[in-house]
Amino acid sequence: MIAALFPMKKLRRNSKFLLFGTILLLGVMVVFHEMDLTEELGLNPYIDDNGWWRAMVDKVFSEDHQTDPVKVSNAWRSNYTPPTWKPEFKGRANLHAFEDWCGTSTAALRKNGHFPLYPHTRTTVKKLAVNPKWSNYGLRIFGYLHPHTDGEFSIAVSSEDNSEFWLSTDDSPLNVKLLAWVGKTGTEWAVPGEFDKYASQTSGPIKLSSQRRYFFEVLYVQDDKGTGHVEVAWKLLNQDFGFTIIDSKHISLYASESGLLPSDVSTIPQTAASHHHIPSKQPGATADMLREEPRDTFYRVPLVSSNFLKGVLADCSYKPSYTLKGVRVPRYQGIHMVRLSYIYPNDYTRLTHMESDETCIYQEHPSDMKTNGFSKYIIPDGPEEKSTTDFAKPLQDEEEASDLTGTKSVPNDEKDHVVRRKKSVSDDKEDFPVRKKKSLLDDAEYFPVRRRKSVLDDKEDFPVRRKKSMLDDKEYFPVRRRKSVLDDKEVFPVRKRKSVFDDKKDFGFQRRRSVFDDNEDFGFRRRRSVRNDEEEFDAEADQKEVWPGLRNNPLFPDTYSRKHLREKEIEKNMPLQLDLKMSTPTAKVSYQDLQALQSDQVNFGCNLVGNVQLSSSEALPLVKAFMDKLEAKHPGLFRLGRVINVVKRVDEVRGSRYLLELEVIDSSGKLLRLSQYIYNLNRSGRRRRRDTTVKELKPPPLLCNPMGFQWNPAATVHIIVPVKNQARWVQQLITEMERLFKETQDTNFNLIITDYSSSDMDVKKALEKSSLYRYDYLKLSGNFERSAGLQAGVDLVKEKHSIVFLCDLHLHFPSNIIDAIRTHCVEGYMAFAPVVMRLDCGAAPYDARGFWEVQGFGLLGIYKSDLEAVGGMNTKEFKDTWGGEDWELLDRILEGGLDVERIYLRNFYHNFHSKRGMWVT
Template sequence: MYFSDNYRICINFMISVLTEDNRLIAVLWRVLSPFQGQANMHIFEDYCGGSIDQFRNNILYPLFPNLRTTVSRLAVSPKSKDYGLRIFGYLHPAVTDEYIFAIASDDNSEFWLSLDESPQNLQRLVYVGETGDEWTAPGEYWKFASQISKPILLVKDMKYFFEAILKQNKGMDHLEIAWCLNRYNSSFAVISSEFLSVYEDESSLQMGDIDHIPQTEASYDRFLEPFAKSTKPTGDMVKLDPRDQIYKITMMDESYLKDLFVECHYKPSYLLETNIGRYEGVNLIYFSSVYPNDYTRQTHDLTEHMCFYKQEPSFQESQGFEPYLFEVKEPDLQKNIAGVASSWQRVFDVKPFDVASKQNAAAINACKKAGNIVMTRNDVLPIVTAFLKALHSKEPTRGFSLLRVLNIVRREDNAVGSRYLVELELVGPQGQKVLVSRYVYAPQMKMDQNAQTDPFICSPNEFSWNPSATVHVIVAVKNQARWIIQFIREMEKIYRVTGDKHFNVIIIDYSSSDVDINERLKKAKLPSYQYRKMEGNFQRSGGLQAGIDLVEDEHSILFLCDLHLYYPVNIINYIRKHTIEGKMVYAPVVMRLDCGASPRDPTGFWETAGYGLMGIYKSDMVRIGGMNTKEFKEKWGGEDWELLDRVLGNGLEVERLHLRNFLHHFHTRHGMWVSSGAEKR
């Protein structure tokens, strides 16, 4: 159908004056506009499996679908099973700008976009899973790292070929493709009919007519190709995250940041200054939240089931995710043989569903696959904006601009205000990259102002971290040769990769007879170490205290730990920034690996009840009385909870975060120290 320029102007004017009737606008747009408001959809029924690879490997894909029809928006839920969908056509952006795309589905899905109208220039922007086991709730765009794209520049009055693929196995089925402008205050919205047009009008074609079907990098006829072996992809947590390499970035000269913020009184409402009952501390712990998503949630674990979603107040198990879908009543331009609209053409809308940002301490303890609470972009925008304005107000830093937000950690306190660790990568006038990593405080009274007003942030009194503090990693051992050697290898790995000279390894040895630990330490490539031999039966509390006693500098950090651990290379840096002298200790949550799991493919659960791994300044350890070597002399198990009680009772905060790639290897008690009379909780 051909439209003159005057006629097109007339149509656009009619649409503009009818803004109060969105339904009428949609009708006008789809009936009169050359964009047509539709996309092609090919349906492949009776295809088992949940992965896109299984879908593509079917001999009939992509040329011979069961049904060819159209769909009016990129959100479908046919309520069927064992099928695959291929949706393709053109996108028509309304404005020239950078767009971010997102995808959600059950089961696997992909969204591809061309740089222009040619199907030959496709690139995969976002996807949900590759094994067939991954899925998301409707509108849940933040479950996997692969679901949200980088910004893509699109130009108004151009059209862009796109392709979306869904493979559904069993259970609830849905697919949503959403987009938003690259703005901090933008939210994702499903791509609707006014931005769509078909690739080809197939209404008059027979099913045997296949020459028009686009063959692309995403979907082409593989009939003559040999079968390729598939490899299992790794989980999101082991993929590189900007936080993993923060230690490589040079910190900005501290003199540039002097008096960056006014100093303010800082005393959280949850601080205690009195003794508490035995083992009560574990019930008083708060979890901090992070941004951006660090993917500590066990999304790819089949045993997760619905645990994570059950913690969300609006979720009703009896109804599942059905209430999250809002059916859209748009006129269908195509009907089936019977003249009735098919369920394949049913479209819906969905609100963005960021369940990870709604978790709390109770949910994390109940669902040990959950990982860290994740803030949304809008949660951190005001703080980052206010931080940058303060930074640019200082003469030495005006030439620096924001390169990326590396890490934000928030400890929320609804009573008085929230504390933030803000870590930003900046780039200077000569292209030099620097790191700013500081704690700031946002008093509650200032957080309720008009959304257009930047929040007031200040420097919490005596609350800053020391980038050069020495960290002493302390472990007590007896007759665990293979694990002792592996522990030393882990420490060597950290030193080899980071080159950090400000950490010290302390091993307290209860007369091990299966390895000469001191000799191993002499040969090890470590910045420094200390070794002490003890007599008698193994004592964890006594051994750790012996290591503590070897540390002379009270302004250095003790990290109390165990064997059987896999350490991320940035752990020393993490310990420093989350351990504040006189104010806060750091108790990172470790993941216990399942039997058969490994650091390359980590599955397991987060040990939210364990506090045996703790970073604390020597001065604070002395103040609270050290390890309890009297009650926990011939046994261990409970000594971590008892220590936690005294930490809290002395007015110290406990920073509690799940630490990426901090793993406890699976092992049995075979060869452990149980035979010595020790007990394990």
């Protein structure tokens, strides 16, 4: 019966027709579904002008930009109040400017923590064509569109750099849809009025009615190069008219914002294009520090009761040899006396993702890096070892020859190599650096000036950025060389330079082929021959590189003859030892434990390094010794789960201090947190064996409990921030504190804001509206003074045995910040100065691009009793000028005999900002 219903043989014979019919049926169903959906939305998906490619790009781009409404829509749908539209709104559109933000893509604008609620500027425009004279900014233009007639329109956008045009199906901001855009990667741009450069710039037919108004918004970003502009135009289809700019007759405001404070954001529309949604760590992030770490959430694990830890170790006095009580510290020299603590296991605070710009961690001299790279870390096997030695001498000979011929060298300036950014990231034009990737061989600073002039010299705005390679620098190549067929030839005199593009394709390609062909077979020795060849030619002619690896020479228009000469030269100059059957060379490589070479001294010349790593061979035996002591005290009660964190502070004279943070499991199987400071005393009285032939066994660590040196898990932490007229940053700080309380449910931390009578927001009202469990507000008058503002906040704290954290306004805090402050502050003994990561312009916490602020000590946790003992803030000397108050306070803390814990704190960021509006009267 089944065979009668499904004749398999007939189906197999007609399988092609069956497959075709199925595909055709599916196609008809898809088209019908799209037409039905379009009718509901009022938008026509058929794109006559741009075809299937535009539709496919539209789908891909929309997937990148349209977020899941289930996940994020609730975060912004109810967070604004739609204003009542009035006829007097016609003739203008709202414009919000987000200044001091780097990037060329709209995705970069969305990473701005102030977007879209807290723009720097709120104003209006009379038409959808703007040409700001700023640099590094983003714009959001929004309002209503009023069509002048019924019909089908096409809307287009043009800009430099990227931009987007969104249009709603009605007057609601919730129904916007992306219609046209210029790029999404940040590399796309168009000149003013150019609407047909990219297929995505022009929308398909859109049916609009003159009886309705439609909400629209434009997003636009601009870096510090080029001519900033963005314009939106439209045209009525089926007519001969071209695109015309949408002017004042056809736009109106979304809301009137005159007289509003920066903190008044209730009427700012949040849409699918622009809503306040900051994602957490991205799964594909390149920064190792963004990986999930047990340290980050260990504060949530319940602590082992201190009663179980009493008597586990014998008590001993804690008197480190490095404290400076009674010793006068010269002014601002305390920063050189603070030492780093060692960390186990690796916390990935080394900024490996930023080392494309700097390699200072390898401690190589810049000139050695440019000449030899990392060749000293590898030793070739067999005959290759000899060839490496042969090359050392010509390079040395060339240096000597340069000196003899009077070649002038540029002095080495190591400071420029190792310090990636000494100047504050917020200083004027320096706030917006244009970072370019540099090869290790790019910088001619360490090489003789005797170089060819590039065709790009004196062409500041030339659009082609050229990459330099080892083959471009004749300084690298030996002076003693074989005679070339071109030597002593006057056949090609230099009469006149031709255009940089003359014959570039033919000549440049031949040169590229001759340099790189068969590199795998010939190896480094053949390239040496080619380089000698090139240098002899360069002595006669001035080559020009117009693209990476592509050169144009005005002296040789004849490609064929040039090819013939090049092949003869290579053949003539080929080394005698060339072996075409040479196997792939091998080498000896040793394990490089670069972290073991680091010291606890702060490296002010390298701001990428991160915490100094403690070896497992030292940390794990110490943990085992402590757990053995715990087992002896409480048999069978606790067992080790895993080692979460070990922090070591070195004292070579008396013994090192350790913080052990261990995950232990009690007898009932419950996970607990053990967090205890211990002391490992030096065995100074132990005598060495005289018989050196017998290997001496390493003695077990001599552990003890440092009396009085334990952290208080119940201590209240007061975060103190002075402010004045920084509304958007104050609101962001309050939001950060709300997040911390929500994540930790810690009721023992308090936010204190001392406000110098801010006029741009009601700070007290914002605190009252927040969900913070504890806060204090103090209104001050006069000019902004950081020292006085901090001291005023300290004076509000009544409990001397609590911790004050002297803080900055522009921070992003890790969720364990309160616990970290408690853990590393010990009353009477130690303050805590974490190293914060300063984000680059345009960077967000979830991509962590920036550098460690190794010189700053303005973020300081200390018990109030200790701060009072050293004299508090210096309010007389440091008033309304920036800088120095943190170093001066550090000097006095060290003079008071306190230790200062200095570690690089994961996920602790200083947001990029300029100094605009700061320290104002």
